[in-house]
Amino acid sequence: MMKPEPSIHRARYETFGGIVSSISPPFLAWVDKDFMIELGYEDSPLWKQERNYLSAPTEVHFSVTNQCGQGCEGCYMDSGKAGDEELSTDALKTHFKTLRDMGVFHVALGGGEAFNRPDFREIVSWCKEIGLVPNLTCSGQIMSEDDISICKMMGQVNISLDGINEHYTINGRKGDFKKADQAISALVKAGVQTGINCVVSGKNYPFLEELVKYASQKKLNEVEFLRYKPSGRGKTQYADYRLTQNMMKEFYPRLLDFSRKYKQEVKMDCSFIPSLVWHKPPLEELEKLAVVGCDGGNMLMSVKSNGLYAGCSFVENNEHIADIKEHWDSSVHFNKFRSLTKEAEEPCRSCDYLEICRCGCRAVALHATKDFFAPDPECPKVYNYHHKILE
């Protein structure tokens, strides 16, 4: 069978050339100036500029409501009741339009539980209409047939699942696995690109293999593993849930084994890069695959349900950003993320992987040290450095 020719959905200029997006097959590609010209784009003033960050994020994590009835102990958003100042339908639409105008390609919608918004269908339709690709993460605990039909408009839907059967939890809370399983089956049957988001903690670490096997049996697109972060309610139980040094070191080879054994695509989030580079993969391979660690305020940005912007959903930002277009370049908060490699302390400063890893996860470093620029204390190399352990 012939592979479909990608058709360019949207493109935007960058200092190096541009970024182009295709929906089928779905990808974003970083291309040079010549390629942009071949696509019919003319010279851009950006091509004469030098900067170390993008003209806009490629993906924005947008919490459309804080409302959620699950009450998970480790919820990184501290979700529960709807916030006092949640954005109205019109205000949400304006935010999405601004993001589209900036050149954002994808919005990862979440909550709280996004289906709690009565206008959710309208919001998702709006994203599609203006050319933003909406993706969704949800619990799979309250999905109706109508919700499944909304999901058909999404690029991908990921269900939060930290284990299966008797090991099923969402962010530390026991839930009804049957409901999540039924939601996954219904999504797959409806032809929705479906995946799993699994938060990896010291509690579910021993049971990750059965999750990958389950995903493979269900023919899911991917399993994305996210490191447990001390954020929101997750801060209170961080000491019990954090990964041990052995788990951090073993995580990457275990993941590779599971992926090969069950022929299942797996991903790890940006905060897991220190576990990957501990195994010293060739730098040039990582560069070719565009592997990148802490990238808030660059490829990534987040918005809370009250319209507050931050570099990443797991890091608080108290700086008031009234106009994101205007503040993208000048925000102190975003510029701190962009200065990570310049401000790096030892052992990150002399680490071969600094440009890729970018000092590990800020959410973990900030919680443990109160210093935004501190090396991630859970990185095995950082741990050894602080404990004077020779490698």
Ligand code: SF4
């Ligand atoms: S703080 Fe950085 S590494 Fe951690 S989750 Fe956010 S973007 Fe990723």
Ligand code: SF4
């Ligand atoms: S030493 Fe720093 S830059 Fe190197 S892998 Fe660890 S956290 Fe990342």
